[in-house]
Amino acid sequence: MIEVRNLRKTYGPFTAVDGITFEVPRGEIFGFIGPNGAGKTTTMRILSTLLEPTSGEARVNGLDVLEFPERVRQLIGYMPDYAGVYEGIDVVEYLDFFAAAYGVERSRRRAAIEGVMELTDLGGLRHKMAPSLSKGMRQRLILAKTLLHDPAVLILDEPAAGLDPRARIELRALLKELGTMGKTIIVSSHILTELADMCTSVGILEKGRIVAAGSIATILDRLHPGRTLALRTYEPEKALEVLARFATVQVLETADHTVRLNHTGEEPEIAEIVRALATAGVSVLGLSEEKANLEDLFLRITRGEVQ
Ligand SMILES: Nc1ncnc2c1ncn2[C@@H]1O[C@H](COP(=O)(O)OP(=O)(O)OP(=O)(O)O)[C@@H](O)[C@H]1O
Ligand SMILES: [Mg+2]
Incomplete structure (x- = not known):
């Protein structure tokens, strides 16, 4: 579902992503793990068509992100590592705004919004003003927004950042549920243990290179x-x-x-x-x-x- 080949991204003389190759088959949850500055966000932004690679290829469902950005965008839901919410609107209005922006038909919008609110457990917060949400509630709202157009592929950049332990456990359960619904998911984190039990495979990134990839069991087996x-x-x-x-x-x-x-x-x-x-x-x-x-x-x- 996702194929990345020899992907490179440079900023002037600086190489942020240094020729990485990996694949995520349909229905898998792929953990993208690495320390600060490893190149996780850069790679995810390229896959989300927000950034052009310097060289190499990235495909979603066989579609090259540079050749078919519009079609790729319909297939993916991208949750950025930081997203603002707007003043003066509540949770439902926020979701309604994005459902319209994503081209969800008017007749289906209500159901789409109720669906993602149920999935992310936002029902009780429907009339809370978006800027007054706590960090964890805000993360859930942004994830809900990402799911509105029912994308087949989710690209989630550190969705657990800033969440308390209970919210992290709930997020893990939610991502597992989305996995069983057949979605292909790439999720990034600094913390291997956080992703270990929900990812079917992981790629460990360090200074723009993949230093280990595969199932955690395979990586561990190589070590011991x-x-x-x-x-x-x-x-x-x-x-x-x-x-x-x-x-x-x-x-x-x-x-x-x-x-x-x-x-x-x-x-x-x-x-x-x-x-x-x-x-x-x-x-x-x-x-x-x-x-x-x-x-x-x-x-x-x-x-x-x-x-
Ligand atoms: N617009 C830019 N101009 C110059 N350098 C950049 C730019 N964007 C990212 N970089 C550099 O590219 C490298 C990779 O950044 P990236 O944001 O992809 O890392 P990351 O793995 O997501 O890190 P973090 O865990 O801190 O989110 C970093 O060294 C960063 O400083
Ligand atoms: Mg990042």
Whole structure:
């Protein structure tokens, strides 16, 4: 649905986007992650036809953004990282104004507005004046505006910025819901963990280049092939003897009756390991898989430690 090939954007001698390539298939939620100045907004503005690339290609549903900007605009909903709201109008009037601007037919406008207000939970705020909305309410209003013409593709630039933890969780749930409705979504953030559980894939951008891309599981697997397991037992010494027999097991550390290990074999082998431990008389109190530390992963990638 979205294809970006060797995209570059320079401002004079400065290169903001340095030849990036990625694809987002239909129905996927793609997380665009990177530190300040990485080039996220620049790329999203190019995809939204608001900025011309210096070279390379960007296509939405097969349509080149430079050749067919009008048709691309009909397909996408772009939520900028900062958007103002107007004085003197309330939430419904604001949405009505944009529905008209997006060419939503008059007969369908009412239903479109009610639909997006329900989706973004704005119903209770319908007559609140737009400038008096809190940051979180305003983000929801801008997202609602982005959805008015029922675009197939959403390009959301840091929609969670400035939201409180509850609002972030609600936003995540909303984006997941939009994903299940079949929308293709690109969403940017500085924070990998924020996007991890809702994105089907991510691209990590650093100084205008993609330094890692794919599903989070794939990226993690490249960093630590296999899985990290924590084995709880009162007999760690005996457990270590058994574990040493498995070429696929690497013990990371032993502390407080817990042996942490990395296992690179196939999953069914874990059952064999447990059986071997039991046969050797090691009582297994628990065996759990440790969640990868995504913050750590992000820092290592952006420091150039992972390629
Ligand atoms: N109009 C412009 N003129 C010159 N440089 C620009 C312009 N717009 C952006 N840049 C530069 O391009 C780089 C990428 O900016 P961009 O806004 O795309 O980053 P970003 O990843 O969205 O960052 P942030 O997380 O801070 O939003 C930055 O170094 C920025 O200073
Ligand atoms: Mg930005």
